[in-house]
Amino acid sequence: MTFFPIIELVDRLAIAQLKYEKTQANLEELTWYQTQAKSVDMDKIIVEFDQLIDIHKQIWELEKELKAGLEQALSLEEIGRRAIEIRNFNHRRIQLKNLMAEK
Numbered sequence: 001m002t003f004f005p006i007i008e009l010v011d012r013l014a015i016a017q018l019k020y021e022k023t024q025a026n027l028e029e030l031t032w033y034q035t036q037a038k039s040v041d042m043d044k045i046i047v048e049f050d051q052l053i054d055i056h057k058q059i060w061e062l063e064k065e066l067k068a069g070l071e072q073a074l075s076l077e078e079i080g081r082r083a084i085e086i087r088n089f090n091h092r093r094i095q096l097k098n099l100m101a102e103k
Helices: 006-023 027-037 046-067 076-102
Strands: none
Touching: 006 027, 006 046, 006 076, 046 076
16 A cells, blocks of 8 residues: 655545545545545644645635636636635645644
């Protein structure tokens, strides 16, 4: 079995959980990450992990029209605003991942 560093595992697990919540299309992927996460004391990082999931939810909402090919319905100003907001969320995401790895 391949093991991910915690910094990547928690991020991929958060994404897989959100994707499953939204689409129910990735149960095998989610189960795989959940199995990997059993080697991590999630109780130590649960607050940060919940914040990470929240960040991914917000990014999902900002990207959903773009992923659906509906960006032409958005103004360039709106696309730029979203890009900056996604960048800011990603900065916070990296901080949370690093904090969890330290713990």
